[in-house]
Amino acid sequence: MTTQEGLSRRDMLKAGATLTLGSVGLAIARPSQAMPATMKEAIAEVTGLAEIKRGRVKLDIPPLVENGNTVPCTVSVESPMTAEDHVKAIHVFSEKNPQPNVISVHLGPRAGRAVVSTRIRLADTQTVMAIAEMSDGSFWSDRLDVLITLGACLEDS
Amino acid sequence: MARPLINVPATAKRGEVVAIRTLISHPMESGFRHTSTGERIARDIVTGFVATYNGEEIFRATLFPAIAANPFITFHTVATESGTIEFRWTGDNGYSANEQAKITVV
Amino acid sequence: MREGVISRRAARLLLAACIALGALPPSSQAEIPAAERRSSYELMSAETKAMQDEDSANPGMLWVLDGEALWNRRAGEADRSCADCHDAAPQSMRGVAARYPAFDEKRGTAVDLQGRINLCRTEQQKAPPLAFERQELLALTTYVGRQSRGLPIDASDPRLDPAVETGREIFTRRQGQLNLACAQCHDDNWGQKLAGIVMPQAHPTGYPLYRLEWQTLGSLQRRLRNCLIGMRAEPYGYGSAEYVAIEAFLMRRAHGMPIETPAVRP
Numbered sequence: 001m002t003t004q005e006g007l008s009r010r011d012m013l014k015a016g017a018t019l020t021l022g023s024v025g026l027a028i029a030r031p032s033q034a035m036p037a038t039m040k041e042a043i044a045e046v047t048g049l050a051e052i053k054r055g056r057v058k059l060d061i062p063p064l065v066e067n068g069n070t071v072p073c074t075v076s077v078e079s080p081m082t083a084e085d086h087v088k089a090i091h092v093f094s095e096k097n098p099q100p101n102v103i104s105v106h107l108g109p110r111a112g113r114a115v116v117s118t119r120i121r122l123a124d125t126q127t128v129m130a131i132a133e134m135s136d137g138s139f140w141s142d143r144l145d146v147l148i149t150l151g152a153c154l155e156d157s
Numbered sequence: 158m159a160r161p162l163i164n165v166p167a168t169a170k171r172g173e174v175v176a177i178r179t180l181i182s183h184p185m186e187s188g189f190r191h192t193s194t195g196e197r198i199a200r201d202i203v204t205g206f207v208a209t210y211n212g213e214e215i216f217r218a219t220l221f222p223a224i225a226a227n228p229f230i231t232f233h234t235v236a237t238e239s240g241t242i243e244f245r246w247t248g249d250n251g252y253s254a255n256e257q258a259k260i261t262v263v
Numbered sequence: 264m265r266e267g268v269i270s271r272r273a274a275r276l277l278l279a280a281c282i283a284l285g286a287l288p289p290s291s292q293a294e295i296p297a298a299e300r301r302s303s304y305e306l307m308s309a310e311t312k313a314m315q316d317e318d319s320a321n322p323g324m325l326w327v328l329d330g331e332a333l334w335n336r337r338a339g340e341a342d343r344s345c346a347d348c349h350d351a352a353p354q355s356m357r358g359v360a361a362r363y364p365a366f367d368e369k370r371g372t373a374v375d376l377q378g379r380i381n382l383c384r385t386e387q388q389k390a391p392p393l394a395f396e397r398q399e400l401l402a403l404t405t406y407v408g409r410q411s412r413g414l415p416i417d418a419s420d421p422r423l424d425p426a427v428e429t430g431r432e433i434f435t436r437r438q439g440q441l442n443l444a445c446a447q448c449h450d451d452n453w454g455q456k457l458a459g460i461v462m463p464q465a466h467p468t469g470y471p472l473y474r475l476e477w478q479t480l481g482s483l484q485r486r487l488r489n490c491l492i493g494m495r496a497e498p499y500g501y502g503s504a505e506y507v508a509i510e511a512f513l514m515r516r517a518h519g520m521p522i523e524t525p526a527v528r529p
Contacts, residue, residue: 062310066529067475070225072310094223098189102223105232110215112174112235119225121187160328164319182325184478226478227322 035127039093039100043131046091046104047139052131056140059092059130068122068148073102077114077132077140087114089133096126122148163244165258169236177208177216178231181246181254187222203228203248211240220248236262294450295464300520301453303463303528311475315527323405323473323525326398326480330406333399339390345403348387356410358417361522364511366422373426375507377404377482395501401480405471408524415521416468418514430512433505439496465490467513469526476529483510 043052060074077087086109092102102120114132122128129143164178181203188200200222208216216232234242243257304312318324334345334352349355363376374382380403381392393400418427434445449465456462470483477485484506488498499505 062308064308066308066311069478070475072314097223098187099221099223101219101221103221104219106217107215107232110210110213110235110237111233113233115233117229117231119229121223121225160332162319162324162328178319180319180322180325182322182329227325229320229322 036095036100039095039129042093042100043091043129046089046133047131050137050139052139052141054141057090057130057132057142059128059142059144061128061144061146063147065122065146065148068124070119071122071146071148072117073120073128074115074117075130075132075142079114079132079134081109081112081114083109084135086135087111087132088135090114090116091131091133092120093129093131094120094122094126095128096124097122102128122146124148161244161246161254161256163256163258165242165260166236167259168261168263171236171238171262173236174233175236175260176231176233177242178229179206179208179244179256180227180229182227183246183248183252185222185224185226185228189222201249201252203246203252205245205247206230207245208232208234209243209245210234211238215242236260238262294516295453297519300466300517301464302466302468302520302523304469304523304526306461306463307527307529311527311529315469315523321473321525321527323471323480323527326402326405326471327409327525329398330402330404330409333403334406339384339388341387341389343388345383348383352406352410356407358411358414360408360411360524361414362417362420364423364426364507364514366420372504373423373507373511375510376407377484378502378507380404380407396481396485401471401482404482405480405525408471408522411522412524413521415519416514416517418511418518423511423515426508426511427515428512429505429508430510430515433509434512439491439494441495443494445490445494465513466517466520467510468517468520469523469528471524472526472528474528480525483513 056078058076058078060076061071065071073092075090075092077090079085079087081087087107089104089106091104093100094102103118105116107114107116120128125146125148127143127145129141131139131141133139161179161181163180164176166175169175183203184201185203186198186201188198188202190198192198202222202224203220206216206218206220206228207214215234218230220228228246239260239262241257241259244255246252246254304315307315314320314322331352337344337347345352360376363379364373365379366372367374367379367382377395377400380400384390385392393403434449437444437447445465448462452462453464454461467483470486471480473480474486484501487506487509488501491498
């Protein structure tokens with residue numbers, strides 16, 4: 001890099017300094033395995049003391065997200081969706097957003113299919129969890145580690 | 158701002174599971190952001206969404222600040238009979254919006 | 264959306280650009296051959312493409328709907344709606360956005376679509392002009408723009424040459440604290456991957472468009488403002504002759520490419 005090209009080392013550092021003000025994570029960070037207390041509490045609020053099993057739920061979020069402000073998110077639950085056996089509710093939680101709740105939906109046999117989509121904000125690379133509540137009172141779940149290259153501005157930077 | 162954008166098939170076979178898409182204009186100000194002078198920007202979000210089919214509730218959602226601006230929600234319903242599917246959004250600061258769509262079941 | 268948030272993305276791209284531009288040979292400033300012109304659409308993820316392609320999933324369609332309502336609403340001392348003079352937009356406005364900025368004979372200068380709509384506001388409806396980057400002007404511009412979706416840009420009018428040349432001069436001139444030119448990024452280095460983001464060619468085909476970073480819809484002038492701030496250059500005022508000139512240049516540079524309004528971008 002030459003100064004004649006107009007890009008001095010100082011300019012780069014200046015750009016770099018602005019960069020660090022943002023929460024842009026270029027490194028592929030592994031989300032920590034321990035779930036934050038706020039997320040545990042938010043989950044307990046909907047599941048009580050019931051066991052949360054893995055399976056029957058599929059959480060779909062693109063593996064590499066272009067912008068954390070608007071992240072497509074689909075939850076599908078395996079269920080016959082009959083009067084006797086259906087999904088009553090689906091809850092989505094995020095690990096590192098300022099508030100763990102993302103969305104809660106209530107549905108029933110009239111839905112026909114337990115597939116719901118929305119667009120969510122993710123402030124950082126993190127684990128997202130979807131929990132389905134079945135008509136028999138059981139809870140099923142799926143979780144996904146999402147890599148965010150540019151976080152949502154849930155907080156100012 | 159004007160109307161929400163709703164996508165419901167105009168006709169469906171009885172018993173068919175149809176997809177419904179909804180999109181509404183709203184900034185979803187999270188309440189976690191600050192102005193350049195450091196003041197917190199008050200939360201202003203859509204908190205509730207309900208869909209009814211000929212008056213009977215078929216879907217309900219509670220939204221939190223982590224839902225993206227201009228909330229987009231899609232879900233399914235069984236086409237049971239011809240009629241009207243109504244949508245209602247409610248939120249902070251007395252926000253409320255309605256929209257409806259007709260469906261013909263054959 | 265606060266500026267700080269916009270500049271965060273700009274800052275990251277800028278740093279990447281600085282590294283890349285420093286590592287690359289000096290600027291050739293060659294224009295992109297017609298056969299190699301690519302919309303940034305092609306660089307987007309499948310999910311973002313789907314958001315643009317499906318009307319019922321494209322948030323920009325909310326502004327189209329709003330623009331349609333405004334098109335039919337009477338305004339001003341004249342108490343006339345756009346529809347009163349122009350009838351149905353799908354017919355009367357078809358192809359119009361594809362040839363804007365256009366040469367305005369009365370003023371002897373180039374006028375962009377937002378400017379044209381505001382001229383009808385003030386001169387025909389006898390109403391105050393609509394503010395830039397606000398709901399009403401964006402909605403009307405998006406609604407008019409939408410009537411050209413899929414049609415090729417026609418920027419061939421030779422009367423636009425002076426504006427196009429001014430725009431070209433701004434595009435190729437180094438400016439701002441970082442002494443960068445638009446062309447260094449968009450002509451010389453398009454297609455280069457910088458920090459996971461591929462440098463686009465900067466075509467004006469999608470505007471007004473819904474940008475995920477903005478969490479809303481914005482005009483081409485807002486996008487140009489973002490790039491100028493990223494270059495640490497002083498942005499021009501909304502509606503200025505400089506922005507109209509850059510728009511005219513970008514349209515000439517994208518001549519023949521299809522309009523995508525309302526597009527979606529990250």
